Amino acid sequence: MAGKRARQQGTGEADAEVSSASSADTAAAAPVLLPADCRMAAQAALKAELLGVLKAGAIVLDGTQVERVDTAALQLLVLFRRELDAQGGTLRWHGTSDALNEAAGLLGLAQLLNLPAEALA
Amino acid sequence: MAKILAVDDSASMRGMVAFTLRGAGHEVTEAENGQLALDVARGSSFELVLADVNMPVMDGIAMVRELRAMDGYKGVPILMLTTESHTEKKMEGKAAGATGWLVKPFDPEQLLATVKRVLG
């Protein structure tokens, strides 16, 4: 796995300090909002949006609205994070819905997505 | 519940499928061949398509192929309603992009179980 670098585990939890610790000097970009129906049909738009923010460095995703999600969506996010990681950026979550947590947990992708551990319980 | 498209040239078969699914709370649209199904599908977004294999005008296999090429239907489950003796047809359907199949004859319970399986 190319993008899986060693990474400090604390990053995800220490939300408050993250932005200052990150290499990005701009203020954290506005969270990218994942749509309620985050299934395959929504991927083209989501992909475009993610590509648009890729350079921003410290990315925050808002998963609170997600009601429907599929493997394609989670894969897109995994690959997004992989690329972000490779560029030295960071990914954190502004919040996640139960549907998102359930799907990521079931597919074993929570770690690759840097999902907050406590959300998975 | 889910929006489902049921495609079959046999009215009785289609009726049985639609009736059963509606009874379970689904919203079912019926079409009697592949061509009509494509017309309906284009202007709508179904979460599941159930289609007979052998139909006039456009058969189920061609329909699946067309559906998969349409935006919004790339990952939608499409189940072929087929008879066990037609293994080649099964494979042909799969090659066209069908998700799986429901072997005729099936009873309402089997239908609901399979639909539940696909819709998760």
Next chain:
Amino acid sequence: MSAVDLTQFHKTFFEESREGLDAMEAALLALDSGSTDHELVHTIFRAAHSIKGGAATFGFVDVAAFTHVAESLLEEVRSERRAVDSGLIELLLRSVDCMRAMLERSSQGQPVADAESEALRVELVRLVSGEVAEPAAAAAATAPVSGWNIAFTALPHLLQTGNDPLRLFRELQQLGRLEVVRAFVTDSAPAQLSELDPSQCHLGWELRLHGAVARGDIDAVFDWLDGDCELTIAPLVEAVAAVAMPAPDTAVPKPVAGPRPVRETAAASSEGSSIRVGIDKVDALINMMGELVITQSMLSDIGEKFELSQLPRLRDGLVQLERATRELQDSVMRIRMLPIGSVFNRFPRLVHDLERKLDKRVRLELQGEHTELDKTVLEKIGDPLVHLVRNAIDHGLESPAQRKAAGKSETGTLKLNAYHESGNIVVQISDDGAGLNHAAIVAKAQQRGLIAAGQELNDAEVAELIFQPGFSTAAQATDLSGRGVGMDVVRRNVRDLGGSVGVRSVSGKGSTFTITLPLTLAIIDGLVTAVGSERYIVPLTSIVESLRLRADAVRRIAGGGEVFHFRDEYLPIMRLHRAFACTDAVTEVERGIVVVIEEDGRRVGLLVDDLLGQQQAVVKSLEAHYRRVQGISGATILSDGSVALIVDVGGVVRLGQRSRAA
């Protein structure tokens, strides 16, 4: 991927299981004939137990489920909660057959359980106290499997079939506790996010599904994904290489352990053509190789600085080389030799079944089980022997009442014997029954038009009749009690092996069928003969005598045939040059040599130009390289590199007989 690829042990498991089933069968038959040896019950139980454990370990769920029930029943017998009666033994024998068939299907990757096995399983379940019959799926679900390793990697188009791994995982979760050991991005993923087609899937998983889940249920989940993913499902083997912790005794996976060189030889080669070789035979080979190497180095030493004075040493070396080569050849041939016991072993069961079916009492005696036969011969001799045994019990042995009336013991004796005799293997099937019924055979032969009415026949000729094609009609061939069923087929099969079959019978005392087989198919001792510029090899074992005839010793008979007088009979002369169309050969009988050959008691004189000497010939199949040729059984390469054809004695004798008849 799972840590241990269990498929590599399947072959061993199948072999062990076959042996176990043979042992079960033998013990059951011993119990049936009245033995009260408690050890027999243990043997049967142990065999069932280890088959069950192995089947569960290696994922043969149906076999495990079936054997589980059989084992429960046996446990009752072992703990003396259930008495052994002939009904139980019959049921268990049928179970053995069923397990054998199930394993056979497993080994061929076919569906394992069928209606028959299911019916029998239910019958067993009913018998086992306190257990309720349930459908196979449910029984399979209770099979002692602790879980499954599932390696699942999506092919890129997976999502486009509408099959979402999320849904699959949810279904798996319904079956048992699902643990994702690892989720990963596959190499098929594009390096850049911008290149990603979100409808393509580039993910793979290593999963563990915990719980007693039936393999079939997992297969059902992935049923629709054939061709859309890479999938490996293997039973979860906990602590396989492990620690001192004793594994649960049902599914002990210990295929790695223990020195089992013989087994491994077999497992290494492919299914169809493998052979199990005793370690002693391999050792003999290695010894021979050692000698050969020494001889070779000695010879090359002489060769490097050869002087005439060393000629004696060279001769010694060549003698040594010849001896070592011959011994090596013997050793190699011995590898192909297997004891006939493996074929004999199936007869106790056959006899047991026939006794019941035909209402006769039979005592089976086996002798010479250790006599070894070439593997190819061994594989093909089974069916003819079964035919003969069946025939002997059906037609040879009388009913208990008839025997009593004839002053014999009510139980008939059937004897199978195998032994070596002058380069051949002889297998005899003899019974102490009524013997061939000459009058009935003659009547039937007349009815079939094989002989003319009123034709006088001696005993040998009458016995010959039962081997004639057409003696038993097609209608009777399907009927076990038809007389002489398929004896022509028996003879043809034996002849195909290069052997012969005959019968001796004494009225009221019994019959003896004798099969004579070549020791090995691949090498024959042959007499090299010249016919024109061609070389033909006549198998030594079929040569009676070679002689030179005077011109006036040959008589022409009506129809153009030639005969000569030999030991009180007239034999047809078969001119090999004519039979095989050789142009430059000797045509005057007095200038050539007549080789008298024999097959099934019938003799023919072969006219050849000259005898060139004896040679061992490695038989090459003509059919494999060219096509079948009448009168020729194969070809070989002579020491000068030329090709010689090997005379098919049976075929030539038949040709000769026909020309006499013509």
